[in-house]
Amino acid sequence: MDTLKSQGATVVLVSHRPALVQGVDKVLLLRDGAAEMFGPRAEVLRRLMPPPRPASATTAATAPSTQLTPAGRLAPGGAA
Numbered sequence: 181m182d183t184l185k186s187q188g189a190t191v192v193l194v195s196h197r198p199a200l201v202q203g204v205d206k207v208l209l210l211r212d213g214a215a216e217m218f219g220p221r222a223e224v225l226r227r228l229m230p231p232p233r234p235a236s237a238t239t240a241a242t243a244p245s246t247q248l249t250p251a252g253r254l255a256p257g258g259a260a
Contacts, residue, residue, distance in 0.1 A: 198225055 181203050184191050193204060201207055207224040209217040217224050 198228070201225070 181191055181193070185203075185205075191204075193201065195201060201221060204221050206219060207217070207221045208215060209224060209228070217227065
């Protein structure tokens with residue numbers, strides 16, 4: 181992909197995995213066929229990813245479980 185980009189090519193990458201979009205310049209997020217977010221990769225991923233929580237031995241053992249909903253958003257307590 182880097183070779184193509186250095187030659188001025190436009191590369192369109194389709195992925196469900198955030199790790200695979202690390203080499204792209206911009207991200208278009210589609211949800212149910214409609215554009216939800218578009219912009220620089222770092223900005224879109226920052227808005228998608230929850231901020232990291234400080235790890236602590238006391239809170240980790242007592243924190244409620246969290247699961248992803250079908251829409252990809254976090255749901256506290258595992259509720260979808």
